Amino acid sequence: MDTINDRLVIAGREFTSRLWVGTGKYKDFEETKKAIDASGAEVVTVAVRRVNITDRSKENLLDYLDPKKYIILPNTAGCYTVEDAVRYARLARAAGVSDLVKLEVLGDEKTLFPDTAGLIEAAKILIKEGFIVLPYTNDDPIVARKLVDIGCPAVMPLAAPIGSGLGIRNPYNLKIIMETVKVPIIVDAGVGTASDAALAMEYGADAVLMNTAIAGAQDPLAMAEAMKYAIWAGRLAYKAGRIPRKLYATASSPIEGML
């Protein structure tokens, strides 16, 4: 398969990489950049926070991640209300250069599961203001459909709780979401290792977004590279079409010609 031309398109924008990565939890910006380069990711998520005005010696993330080279996807991480999420999205747009936002409205601190009612409400407001809203949502096909109905050009269902590394907890729901909505599906959160990412792609996900699985690995650079191959392996396997599962054996060698 021509992997170069197998592009992901969201809201008319072309994305060269199907692995999207977060930029949190790294030791320093140097490691962040090295890991992102090893992963081959083009889309990188960032958070929006107050500038440290008392210690200006702190470096800026954008000194390391050139917005001309990477697609900077701001998130509304840490927002638990519609008002906060909308406020942060507007600030992200003002600080950056695009209308893209990864919208998170969280339900509680223990699970970090999305508050899907709040998510839909916030998405409606932002879409009306011209944002391209990529919503972090539950693995719920009905919510995914509603998000698409109100104008989200992609949906980002979780595989498992953020940072849990549990892998895909409900592959059947993910498959139903993929059948239900006709927009790209980006599996977001919960991936633990390369096989989780490959599985998500084999199921038919269009991309996978992860952070902790790479940043928290003992060797983040090696894991970033592993994820790059896993995403492509999964994508290729999905496009190739796997064999059906059967209970009994089927010989691969012919019987004919045997003594």
Added chain:
Amino acid sequence: MTIQVNGESRGVGEGQTVAALLQELDIRADRVAVELNLEIVDRNDFDTRSLCDGDRVEILSFIGGGAE
């Protein structure tokens, strides 16, 4: 006059602009969002928008983050 910048009190000159405040704080204007009394200030207005006593200014930028 006194304003609040990112939650901290700060004395600034009468009629100081947003651009001048950023310069004083050594912050690059092209990488931040500025919220003045809960209203976002367009980057093109940084030069002309002057601050008033008691204003609450928030200056934000991108930091490393995945989710939460």
